[in-house]
Amino acid sequence: MKKVTKIAQNTAEITERPKLRVAAYCRVSTDSDEQRVSLETQIKHYESYIGANPEWEFAGLYYDEGITGTKKEKRPELLRMIADCEQKKIDFIVTKSISRFARNTTDCLELVRKLIRLGTFIYFEKENINTGSMDSELMLSILSGLAESESVSIAQNNKWAIQKRFQNGTYKIGSSPYGYDAVDGELIVNQAQAEIVRFISAAILSGKGTCSIASELNRSGLTGKHGGRWKSSTIRGMIRNEKYTGDAIFQKTYTDEHFNRHHNNGEKDQYLIKEHHEPIISREDFEAAQIAIEQRGKEKNVEKRSKKYQNRYPFSGNIICGQCGGTFKRRIHSSGKKYIAWCCSTHIANIEKCAMKYILDSDLEYAFIAMMNKLIFGHKLVLKPLLASLRGMNNRDSRTSIKELEKKLNENADQRKVLVGLMTKGYLDPAVYNKSNNELLQEAERLQRQKESFVRFLSSDSRYLNEVSELLHFTSKAAMLTSFDGELYSRFVERIRVISRTEIGFELRCGLTLKERMVN
Structure with missing residues (x-):
């Protein structure tokens, strides 16, 4: 036993x-x-x-x-x-x-x-x-x-109502510019702030630049609208704001269907109301200030809102902070010997929100030279296999795969309809229905993801193929770089992502991301 x-x-x-x-x-x-x-x-x-x-x-x-x-x-x-x-x-x-x-x-x-x-x-x-x-x-x-x-739906209804108030002149301003207070939808002059507005206008007419005006205001201890420091961009915005003449233009910005806000450069109607409120500066001074700003731009060989103005330097607008996602700005440091550096805009505004410190302009240039020289030396090992891989991905095969996935998705939908019919007629136990239906839904989600990946490939394939081909053509013919070339940088680099002060990543237009150590 x-x-x-x-x-x-x-x-x-x-x-x-x-x-x-x-x-x-x-x-x-x-x-x-x-x-x-x-x-x-x-x-x-x-x-x-x-x-x-x-x-x-x-x-x-x-x-x-x-x-x-x-x-x-x-x-x-x-x-x-x-x-x-x-x-x-x-x-x-x-x-x-x-x-x-x-x-x-x-x-x-x-x-x-x-x-x-x-x-x-x-x-x-x-x-x-x-x-x-x-x-x-x-x-x-x-x-x-x-x-x-x-x-x-709510947003569309609100937009319609706001536009009607724009059209009949009954729109009430909720947020006032510096120099005014919004009281029951009306703009009332704030006399203390209005004096600063007049000072800024007079300084522009006297030939001063926006940076020097902002520095002067900061040194005097005066703060901006919300208690922050004055910036040159703030001064430029004030000089171009027609509300200081007593006029008001409505719908300067608009929101698209994805809830992203854009400047209205003619995409939507705008509405001008003259003598809407009490002015702070005269129209003559306002127009003269616009001429002065434009003249300074011409002296620097830049135009308002032009790509050249927004990106006067090769690195302008495309250095991204790896810590906070902010954009780096160009600064001139003058502690002893002057040098150019790039600083995270978030770090500049509030050091507690981002600890990323500045990076020297010369270090970025050296890093780009080193990265390009590595590609020139090793283009056969890096770019040739990539180009061959992209060419090997046949668009016809991708389209065939999409059709097959669509067929499977339709079959999946038909199977779920059958399950619903059986469940409705009482032929199927609820627990069995739930299990089978969930399995079909999971399969449908997987098939849909596969379809979307093929669609994305088809949309980006030709662009990446052309970019890789162009980069390979250059690196196979070029001699080793000995100095920084801004045009070459703009031609092949999409952006720089700063990982740390000692490491950055060059995100190339061809889809590659190449990391490079910084020279210390």
């Missing part, structure tokens, strides 16, 4: 499970009194809601007030909450609805996927969706798409 040994039950006290760290996120889209009451109500609700669950531990309340939900970049509290999730401070998030969390489908799915990878899940109260128990993103995608459509 076989011997059976009994394993006794473990009667030891089971270790208490740690509580789930739960945070809440709230948002109201305007800063009106009614919306502030709504926000206070949401805050009280979540404090009691989270506190009432004995298995939950309150991990914080994050709320954005008076900020649009169409762009996640414009909501600091949401970004702070995600940063806390990355630091493993939050296990679970509760929010009112998808529309409160994001009104942009792409942002919503991107944030949800990111949080899931971090091990943090979200519960949307209104839709009763818990991302921790979801078998598919289909429902979330549909609902967030509806939220985005709602946001677009």
Whole structure:
């Protein structure tokens, strides 16, 4: 007879499970009194809601007030909450609805996927969706798409109403320029600030540059509209602002269908109202200041809003900070010996927001020379195989693959329709239906991703092929570089990404990114 040994039950006290760290996120889209009451109500609700669950531990309340939900970049509290999730401070998030969390489908799915990878899940109260128990993103995608459509509809209605007020002259200005205060939609002269506006206008007419005017104002201890330092760009903007003459032009900017704001350079109608409010400077002085600004531009051989003005130097506008994503600006340092350097604009404005220090202009030039010389020396090992690879990717094959994927997607949709029919007639158990339907949805998502990758390849293939071919042609014929060539840099480099003060990455127009160590 076989011997059976009994394993006794473990009667030891089971270790208490740690509580789930739960945070809440709230948002109201305007800063009106009614919306502030709504926000206070949401805050009280979540404090009691989270506190009432004995298995939950309150991990914080994050709320954005008076900020649009169409762009996640414009909501600091949401970004702070995600940063806390990355630091493993939050296990679970509760929010009112998808529309409160994001009104942009792409942002919503991107944030949800990111949080899931971090091990943090979200519960949307209104839709009763818990991302921790979801078998598919289909429902979330549909609902967030509806939220985005709602946001677009509201935006269109608001735009229509605003344009009507532009047309009949009843639009009330909410934000006033320096020199004015907005009172009940009217611009009222702020006498103290108006004196500074007149000083700036007189300084421009006397021949001073915008940089020297900004420096003089900063040295005097005066601050700008929101308490910040004066910049040359601020001075230029004030000189060109017609509101100081008492006139008002409306719709200088507009928002596109992706909620991105642009300067209106004729794409949309503009509306001019003369003698809209009390002027600070005369029209004659305003027009003379425009002439003075244009004359200084001609002396420097630059034109207003021209590409040459925006990019007077090879590196202008295309050096990106690897820490904060800000753009580097050209500066002249004069501590002892003068030298040119490039500094992160975020670091210049607030050193606490970005710790990236300046990089010498000469170091960037040496790094470019070194990178190009490596390509010239090793073009057969780097560029020739890349070109052959791109040529080997046949566009006809890609189109055939897209058609095959579309066929499979249609078959997948037909199979889901059959499942719905069987479920409706009672031939299929709900659990079996859910399992089979989820598998088909996951397969459809995978097929769709494959299709999108082929489409992206077809759209970019010819451009990259031409760029690689041109770079190979140059490097196979060129001699080693001994000095920096700005035209050559602009021809082959898309941008520079500064990883640190000792390492940068050249993002080439052909799609390659080549890292280079800086010379110290």
